[in-house]
Amino acid sequence: MAPTRVNPHRRALLRATATLAAGTALPAFAAAPPRAPRLVTVGGGITEVVYALGAQDLLVGTDTTSLYPAAALDTPKVGYLRQLSAEGLLALRPDTVIAPGDAGPPVVLDQLRxxxxxxxxxxxxxxxxxxxxKVQAVGRAASTARAAQNLLVALDAQWDQALRRVRAHAGPPPRVLFVLAHGGSPMVAGEATAAHALIxxxxxxxxxSGFRGxxxxxxxxxxxxxxxxxxxxTQGLDAIGGEAAFWRRPELPLTxxxxxxxxxxxxxHLDALELLGFGPRLPRVVGELHQRLVAA
Structure with missing residues (x-):
C-alpha cells in the first residue's frame, strides 16, 4: 500500500502540538528594539551637555545660540530661543524639547505640549x-542617567577646584564692568544677569549696581x-573693529x-556662549577669568 502523504503545514502543526504537550516552550519572537528618543535643545549650554554626554545622535534640532561644539552648527535650526515656531519644531517630530525658562513664546510651548x-x-x-x-534634564530625555551622573561627579569636582582657587586669593576684588555690544548701542550688565554672576x-x-538686567x-x-x-x-569686540576701536569710545577715558x-x-574677552551659556565649560571659564582679571 502506498504511504500516506502528510501536508507539510499539517506536519509543522503536529510538531508544535507535540512540543507543547512535552512542556517545551517554543522559541520566542525577538521584541522590536525601542525607538531612540528624538531631542531638540534650545540654548547653547543645554546643547553642549548633549555633546558632553555623547548623545548627539539623538539631536534632531537646535536653536541659533547652539554654536558649540562645531558639529552643532550643522544641526537643523529652529530659530532664536525666544522666537520659536511651533510648525518648525513639530516638523522635526521631537519627543522632548529642552529649553531655558525664558524660551518662548509661551503659546508655542503650549502648542508643543x-x-x-x-x-x-x-x-x-x-x-x-x-x-x-541641564545635565540632569538631558540625562532623563536621552535615557543616559548613569552617564549624566558620572558627568556631574566630574563637573562638581572641577567647580569645587575653581572656587577654591578664587577663595585662596587674598587681594581686594577689582571692579569689573561687563559690556554687551553685539549690535546697536553698547549695554552694561546689572544685577540678575549671567554676567553679574560670572564676575x-x-x-x-x-x-x-542698583538695577537689574x-x-x-x-x-x-x-x-x-x-x-x-x-x-x-569676542563677537562684540569683532563687531566694532577690535580692541583699538573699542578704546576709542568717548566714555572710556573717564575710567x-x-x-x-x-x-x-x-x-x-571670551566667546559669548562660553561666557554666558552656563554649560559644562563654566568651571574652566571661572578659573580663566579669575586668572586674567584678579590673580594676574
Whole structure:
C-alpha cells in the first residue's frame, strides 16, 4: 500500500502540538528594539551637555545660540530661543524639547505640549545649580542617567577646584564692568544677569549696581562705575573693529580701566556662549577669568 502523504503545514502543526504537550516552550519572537528618543535643545549650554554626554545622535534640532561644539552648527535650526515656531519644531517630530525658562513664546510651548511633546524648561538661576539641572534634564530625555551622573561627579569636582582657587586669593576684588555690544548701542550688565554672576564667581565685583538686567552705556554711568577692567564678548569686540576701536569710545577715558589699557588686564574677552551659556565649560571659564582679571 502506498504511504500516506502528510501536508507539510499539517506536519509543522503536529510538531508544535507535540512540543507543547512535552512542556517545551517554543522559541520566542525577538521584541522590536525601542525607538531612540528624538531631542531638540534650545540654548547653547543645554546643547553642549548633549555633546558632553555623547548623545548627539539623538539631536534632531537646535536653536541659533547652539554654536558649540562645531558639529552643532550643522544641526537643523529652529530659530532664536525666544522666537520659536511651533510648525518648525513639530516638523522635526521631537519627543522632548529642552529649553531655558525664558524660551518662548509661551503659546508655542503650549502648542508643543498639546501635540504630545515633552517640554522641559530649565530655570535660569545663574548659579551652579543651573548647570546641574541641564545635565540632569538631558540625562532623563536621552535615557543616559548613569552617564549624566558620572558627568556631574566630574563637573562638581572641577567647580569645587575653581572656587577654591578664587577663595585662596587674598587681594581686594577689582571692579569689573561687563559690556554687551553685539549690535546697536553698547549695554552694561546689572544685577540678575549671567554676567553679574560670572564676575562674582571669578572673585571680582560688578562695577555697577542698583538695577537689574541691562542698561545703555553712558558717559555718566561709566564715570560713576569707575571699572578697573572691562569684560566683553569676542563677537562684540569683532563687531566694532577690535580692541583699538573699542578704546576709542568717548566714555572710556573717564575710567581707571582706560588708564590701564596697555597692561593686558584692562580688557578681557571670551566667546559669548562660553561666557554666558552656563554649560559644562563654566568651571574652566571661572578659573580663566579669575586668572586674567584678579590673580594676574
Amino acid at each position: 498639546s501635540a504630545g511633546v515633552t517640554v522641559d524648561l530649565i530655570e535660569s538661576s545663574h548659579d551652579w545649580g543651573e548647570v546641574r539641572r 562674582g564667581f571669578a572673585g571680582a565685583r560688578n562695577a555697577v 541691562y542698561r545703555p552705556m553712558t558717559a555718566e554711568a561709566m564715570a560713576a562705575a569707575a571699572p578697573d577692567a572691562i569684560l566683553t564678548t 581707571p580701566a582706560w588708564r590701564r589699557r596697555d597692561s593686558g588686564r584692562a580688557l578681557v
